[in-house]
Amino acid sequence: MKGLDIMLNPKVTAVVGVSTSNPFSPGNVIFRKLCFENGLPTYPINPRGGTVEGQKVYKSLSEAPNDIEMVVISVPARFVPSVLEDCGQKKIKAVIVVSGGFSETGESGSSLQDEIIEIAKKHGITMVGPNCIGVFVPDRLDTFFLPSERVARTRKGSVVLISQSGGWLIERLEEFASRDVGVAAAISIGNAAQTKVYDFIEHFGNDNEVTAIVCYIEGFGEGEGRKFAKISSKVAEKKPVIVLKGGQSEAGHRATQSHTSSLAGSAQVTSAAFKQFGVIEAADEDEVMAYSKVFSFPFRPMKKNRLGCLTVSGGHGVIATDEADYYGLEFPQFTEEDQEAMRKMVTEAYQGIASFRNPCDLTGSASDVDYEGVLRVMLNIDYVDAALLLLLPYAPGISLQIGARVANVAKTKSKPIVAYVPDLDKYEVIIRGFEINGIPCADTIEEAVQMLNGIWKRSQYLHRVGKL
Amino acid sequence: MKGLDIMLNPKVTAVVGVSTSNPFSPGNVIFRKLCFENGLPTYPINPRGGTVEGQKVYKSLSEAPNDIEMVVISVPARFVPSVLEDCGQKKIKAVIVVSGGFSETGESGSSLQDEIIEIAKKHGITMVGPNCIGVFVPDRLDTFFLPSERVARTRKGSVVLISQSGGWLIERLEEFASRDVGVAAAISIGNAAQTKVYDFIEHFGNDNEVTAIVCYIEGFGEGEGRKFAKISSKVAEKKPVIVLKGGQSEAGHRATQSHTSSLAGSAQVTSAAFKQFGVIEAADEDEVMAYSKVFSFPFRPMKKNRLGCLTVSGGHGVIATDEADYYGLEFPQFTEEDQEAMRKMVTEAYQGIASFRNPCDLTGSASDVDYEGVLRVMLNIDYVDAALLLLLPYAPGISLQIGARVANVAKTKSKPIVAYVPDLDKYEVIIRGFEINGIPCADTIEEAVQMLNGIWKRSQYLHRVGKL
Numbered sequence: 022m023k024g025l026d027i028m029l030n031p032k033v034t035a036v037v038g039v040s041t042s043n044p045f046s047p048g049n050v051i052f053r054k055l056c057f058e059n060g061l062p063t064y065p066i067n068p069r070g071g072t073v074e075g076q077k078v079y080k081s082l083s084e085a086p087n088d089i090e091m092v093v094i095s096v097p098a099r100f101v102p103s104v105l106e107d108c109g110q111k112k113i114k115a116v117i118v119v120s121g122g123f124s125e126t127g128e129s130g131s132s133l134q135d136e137i138i139e140i141a142k143k144h145g146i147t148m149v150g151p152n153c154i155g156v157f158v159p160d161r162l163d164t165f166f167l168p169s170e171r172v173a174r175t176r177k178g179s180v181v182l183i184s185q186s187g188g189w190l191i192e193r194l195e196e197f198a199s200r201d202v203g204v205a206a207a208i209s210i211g212n213a214a215q216t217k218v219y220d221f222i223e224h225f226g227n228d229n230e231v232t233a234i235v236c237y238i239e240g241f242g243e244g245e246g247r248k249f250a251k252i253s254s255k256v257a258e259k260k261p262v263i264v265l266k267g268g269q270s271e272a273g274h275r276a277t278q279s280h281t282s283s284l285a286g287s288a289q290v291t292s293a294a295f296k297q298f299g300v301i302e303a304a305d306e307d308e309v310m311a312y313s314k315v316f317s318f319p320f321r322p323m324k325k326n327r328l329g330c331l332t333v334s335g336g337h338g339v340i341a342t343d344e345a346d347y348y349g350l351e352f353p354q355f356t357e358e359d360q361e362a363m364r365k366m367v368t369e370a371y372q373g374i375a376s377f378r379n380p381c382d383l384t385g386s387a388s389d390v391d392y393e394g395v396l397r398v399m400l401n402i403d404y405v406d407a408a409l410l411l412l413l414p415y416a417p418g419i420s421l422q423i424g425a426r427v428a429n430v431a432k433t434k435s436k437p438i439v440a441y442v443p444d445l446d447k448y449e450v451i452i453r454g455f456e457i458n459g460i461p462c463a464d465t466i467e468e469a470v471q472m473l474n475g476i477w478k479r480s481q482y483l484h485r486v487g488k489l
Numbered sequence: 490m491k492g493l494d495i496m497l498n499p500k501v502t503a504v505v506g507v508s509t510s511n512p513f514s515p516g517n518v519i520f521r522k523l524c525f526e527n528g529l530p531t532y533p534i535n536p537r538g539g540t541v542e543g544q545k546v547y548k549s550l551s552e553a554p555n556d557i558e559m560v561v562i563s564v565p566a567r568f569v570p571s572v573l574e575d576c577g578q579k580k581i582k583a584v585i586v587v588s589g590g591f592s593e594t595g596e597s598g599s600s601l602q603d604e605i606i607e608i609a610k611k612h613g614i615t616m617v618g619p620n621c622i623g624v625f626v627p628d629r630l631d632t633f634f635l636p637s638e639r640v641a642r643t644r645k646g647s648v649v650l651i652s653q654s655g656g657w658l659i660e661r662l663e664e665f666a667s668r669d670v671g672v673a674a675a676i677s678i679g680n681a682a683q684t685k686v687y688d689f690i691e692h693f694g695n696d697n698e699v700t701a702i703v704c705y706i707e708g709f710g711e712g713e714g715r716k717f718a719k720i721s722s723k724v725a726e727k728k729p730v731i732v733l734k735g736g737q738s739e740a741g742h743r744a745t746q747s748h749t750s751s752l753a754g755s756a757q758v759t760s761a762a763f764k765q766f767g768v769i770e771a772a773d774e775d776e777v778m779a780y781s782k783v784f785s786f787p788f789r790p791m792k793k794n795r796l797g798c799l800t801v802s803g804g805h806g807v808i809a810t811d812e813a814d815y816y817g818l819e820f821p822q823f824t825e826e827d828q829e830a831m832r833k834m835v836t837e838a839y840q841g842i843a844s845f846r847n848p849c850d851l852t853g854s855a856s857d858v859d860y861e862g863v864l865r866v867m868l869n870i871d872y873v874d875a876a877l878l879l880l881l882p883y884a885p886g887i888s889l890q891i892g893a894r895v896a897n898v899a900k901t902k903s904k905p906i907v908a909y910v911p912d913l914d915k916y917e918v919i920i921r922g923f924e925i926n927g928i929p930c931a932d933t934i935e936e937a938v939q940m941l942n943g944i945w946k947r948s949q950y951l952h953r954v955g956k957l
Contacts, residue, residue, distance in 0.1 A: 045885065121842050121852075125803075167853075171883040173913075186804020188853065188881055192911060199913060239807060267807040270814030276807045276848055305935060306808070335593075336654020339707060339735040339744045340774070346738030374589050380744055384589075385635075385656070413656055415639040417513065443660060445641075445667060467773060 024147020025216070025224045028115035029158055029206065031061065031091035035082065037104050038095035038120075039065040039073050047119060047166035048095040049073065051155075054163045055093075061162070064089065082107040091115040093155060093164050098122030101151065102136050109144025116141070117164055118150035124212050125152050134214050141215050153211025154187035157194070159204065167191060178203015179232040180313050181225045183218050185210055185239045186267070193235075193309070200464070201456070202314050205231045217245060219252040226256030233260055233316035235309060239267045239277040246291075250298040257299030258488055261479050263312045265303040266291055299482040301475060311463065311471035318461045321437040322480040322489050323406040327353045328473060329399040330380035332411035333387045333419065337441075337466060338380030341411060344470040350477060352379045353404050366394030380411070388418030393426045400434045407473055410440040411466065414448050424454025431460060437476050441469040492615020493684070493692045496583035497626055497674065499529065499559035503550065505572050506563035506588075507533040507541050515587060515634035516563040517541065519623075522631045523561075529630070532557065550575040559583040561623060561632050566590030569619065570604050577612025584609070585632055586618035592680050593620050606682050621679025622655035625662070627672065635659060646671015647700040648781050649693045651686050653678055653707045654735070661703075661777070668932070669924070670782050673699045685713060687720040694724030701728055701784035703777060707735045707745040714759075718766040725767035726956050729947050731780045733771040734759060767950040769943060779931065779939035786929045789905040790948040790957050791874040795821045796941060797867040798848035800879035801855045801887065805909075805934060806848030809879060812938040818945060820847045821872050834862030848879070856886030861894045868902045875941055878908040879934065882916050892922025899928060905944050909937040 034055050038048035048065075053074065055063040064085045065073045072078055079085040082092070082104065092113055094104050098120050108116050123134040134151065141148040149155065155164030159177035165187075172191050175198035182197075184190035187209040194207055205228065208221055218236055225231045234256065241249060253262045268277035269288040295302045303309045328350050332338040342352055355363070360377035367375055367383065368391055375391075376382045381399065383391050399405055412423065424440075431438050440455050442448050444464030452462045463469035483489040502523050506516035516533075521542065523531040532553045533541045540546055547553040550560070550572065560581055562572050566588050576584050591602040602619065609616040617623065623632030627645035633655075640659050643666035650665075652658035655677045662675055673696065676689055686704055693699045702724065709717060721730045736745035737756040763770045771777045796818050800806040810820055823831070828845035835843055835851065836859055843859075844850040849867065851859050867873055880891065892908075899906050908923050910916055912932030920930045931937035951957040 126842070167883050168885065171885065173915075184804070186802065186807070188802025189804035189808070191883060192802075192805075192881065195911060195913060237804065239804070267804060267811065270811045272814045272820055273807050273811035276803075276810040276820075276846075305812075306933060307935070334654065334656025335744075336652070336657035336705065336707075336735060337660075339654070339741050340657070342744040343735065343738045343741035344773075346740045352740055352744075374594070378744075413660065415635050415659060417636065417639065443663060445663060447641075465774060467775070 024114045025220065027090050028117070028147055028149065029156065029162065031115065031162070033062045033088045034091045034093065035064040035066055035085055035089045036093045036095065037066040037082065039067050039078065041067060041069060041071040041073055041078060050166040050168065051093050051095060051119070051164050058169075059162055082111055087111065089113055091117070094118045094120060095166070096120060098130065098133055098151070102133070102140055105137050105140045105146070105148070108146060109140060114146060116146050116148045117153070117155040118148060119153055119155055119164065119166065120150075121152040123151045123214070134212065138214050148215045149208070150211045151214060153209040154190070155209055157207040165191065173198040176201075176203040177205070178317055179205055179230060180317050181205050181221070181231050181234045182207040183210060183221045183234065184208070184237040185213065185218075186237055187211070189237050196310060197313065200310065200314060202317050217248070219245070219249045222256055222262060223252050226252070226259060231260065232320070233263060233313065235263045235313050237265050237267060246294070250294055253300050254298040257482060258486055261301055261312070261316050261475070262299070263301045263303055263309065263316075264295060265305070265309050299486070301478050307468060308471050311468045312475040315439065315461050315472035315475050318459060320479070321435055321476070322483060323437060323477050325406050326477050327351050327404055327406045328409050329402065329405035329407070330409045330411065331392065331396055331399060332380050332382050333385055333392075333416045334411065334413050335376070335382045335384075337411045337413065338382050341380060341409060341466050341470065344467050345409075348470055348474040350470065350473060355379050355381070355402070359398070359402055363395045363398045366398060367391045385416040386418065387416055389420050389423050389426055392419070392423065393430055396427060397430050397433070400430065400436055405436070407437040407439070407476065409469055409473060410438065412440050412442045412451070414442065414451050421450055421454060424451055424456075424460065425458055427455065428458030428460055437473065439463060439469050439472045441466050492582045493688065495558050496585070496615055496617065497624065498629065499583065501530045501556045502559045502561065503532040503534055503553055503557045504561045504563065505534040505550065507535050507546065509535060509537060509539040509541060509546060518634040518636065519561050519563060519587070519632050526637070527630055550579055555579065557581055559585070561585045561587060563587045563634070566598065566601055566619070570601070570608055573605050573608045573614070573616075576614060577608060582614060584614050584616045585621070585623045586616060587621055587623055587632065587634065588618070589620040591619045591682070602680065602682050609683050616683045617676070618679045619682060621677040622658070623677055625675040633659065641666040644669070644671040645673070646785055647673055647698060648785050649673050649689070649699050649702045650675040651678060651689045651702065652676070652705040653681065653686075654705055655679070657705050664778060665781065668778065668782060670785050685716070687713070687717045690724050690730060691720050694720075694727060699728065700788070701731065701781065703731045703781050705733050705735060714762070718762055721768050722766035725950060726954055729769055729780070729784050729943070730767070731769045731771055731777065731784075732763060733773070733777050767954070769946050775936060776939050779936045780943040783907065783929050783940035783943050786927060788947070789903055789944070790951060791905060791945050793874050794945050795819050795872055795874045796877050797870065797873035797875070798877045798879065799860065799864055799867060800848050800850050801853055801860075801884045802879065802881050803844070803850045803852075805879045805881065806850050809848060809877060809934050809938065812935050813877075816938055816942040818938065818941060823847050823849070823870070827866070827870055831863045831866045834866060835859045853884045854886065855884055857888050857891050857894055860887070860891065861898055864895060865898050865901070868898065868904055873904070875905040875907070875944065877937055877941060878906065879937075880908050880910045880919070882910065882919050889918050889922065892919055892928065893926055895923065896926030896928055905941065907931060907937050907940045909934050
């Protein structure tokens, strides 16, 4: 879809629906963002003319210069068809309709929506929306009409977010910022009248700088589920496609009706289909975060589902074991021989109080050297496919260097390693020590297990389609 | 148990096992905490004598003054029996054994543990531990031998934490601090050789300043499950007893063996028993946090399980609906009449784009006044038992005063209200606005639903035992 390339990287834009009286109207916020934050030449349009932010306001698109490549429409729903017609006349190929008042409001809105689909089709326009907040590409494009002081945008990165809910998307951007996960793009598709979630999946599937595609979907229109599956299963051979499905419960399904009026399918059927087509289903926002973070790191596949767990607190080991069991991941028992090899790596005074079963509990007396040494042995065990590190930095022997030291051990093997470090400001330097060295840190034990579960799900699909 | 009163509020203490050469040994950390942070007269004991922190070290308990009320023992396991015998000779009634090396290490440790149980019994000593980090009572007593700069202790409050795992307990204290939940006490029971979790439940059940008791349990010794149930069911009539059970999975059960060597029962049987006896079971740390926080606020019971949900983002409403469904809470559909009454409360320009079904979605255009007005109507609906507020402060019309305004509406009714506000530093003032006015804030949608689920579980038990 050529229109998407233009939409995501326009050279000149226009905003239809800036107000000359209210500087905080959505159109004006978008205009300022494109113009001043993104540095894009942007024409403001309003039938009354005048000036906005010192720039001439054109009375219509036809009056405006001819170099416009992308248009954002923010006018009341009833005016959208004629503005879209103007876009067609001007051979503009990319349009974002942020206006609400279409299929989400009932019958008359639905016919208005059909009308704009027809106009877009007639002119070969790639249209996103309506009822959306548009597109955010870090350092390039931002049509999200929410003041930047209220909504933090995260840094540039390799994850793409696509959402039927603008509110959900914004919240992820803020959460990503707080967890230091970057995005390549964030797309609000709203009612997805024309451009669908799978169009974006296909697009970003071909973008080598994107490592994961994460979607929030409330439902599919007729025939769309099949297309989604077909495209996703191909893209999933190259990178993970992750979906959180809203409205999975019957009550939730009803709630989608007044939101984006999607057709939600049966939860079981949908989940089974996701699995078959290699789509990783997230159960909730926590899993979305876990998968987004782990897949923003270089991918290391797992051979089987067997974890080695290294902790400095027995209780944490027990909880990790329960969590792993819930997610169908195994903690194989270490052989006597392997236990002895690990024991030898530990400071002699603590060899008696540490446990070398799996989870391996070095106790709060452990130091960096113990931790590093035992991990080295554990990663070498052939029935261990990945390591789960439970790192409680209140153990006095654990230093700020632990992340770099663990990363050094990690380099000796190609098995995935995930660390749990409590998400407290004071541990930030420890977390960074892991993450700049390529080891993702979870902020709960459950999240660490979810990360490994994501890696395992992805590995299974790649095994199945012969890509591993 | 009189000994517990002394243990939790001693006038004079002693620490057996301070080192004159290593100021960072556990005994020395505990000594400094009791002496300098808690301001308690405390005698250091070491067979070699000498001085520590400028104080005279007594060579044995028998040499030390006679006003000691509570003793912390931090010596190698094999010396514990004789020190405990000294305590008995001195008529000391409260002892914390932090030393490890007992039943958690195997057979010889087990017989050593039997030995100290016998000695404690013979002398009528109330003993906590061994293999624990002891007791923390804000502003009074702190035997947790972890440097304060590594482990934040939370403020004084009304929740009691009791844990078989010291690591788990410490992490909760830090998490409580970051979520501003206070504790009345935090108790590490370790191997619970003599004093059991139910002894503390009974004790704090009678403390009127305690509003909730939260326990992490890996398992019960023989006959202990029954006693736990009996005591908890009585205490639960007065305040919630919440339990996270570690080792519920078969694999997790195995892991408990090398930790506290507890006997874990079958998960289903345990869960069913908890429910029958009015114990609220937490599925994981997230639920522990949700229940701890909601029950640190004044309790408002629910008549039935019907929620009214008020949001400014449709996607959040859909997700809340799915979550509520998962927890067995209902979103009744609002009557046409009630929807009209709510619609009338909203700024005219937005009446057309807002939805007044349940969840009621005021959209990002909503202002404080709209939110407050609609909530007032919603709380008045007789088939709404509690309100779930989804508050995304990036809606430009939502101000910092929203918490106080909502609280004013809350005062008109006795129904519980729980708010979801994203947990970001910049929203801290909004969260405080809710919480100082008595409305708990969750930091995920799921946590908000879990809080209401906790209230509903508690309400059901109180209905059942005729206390509502």
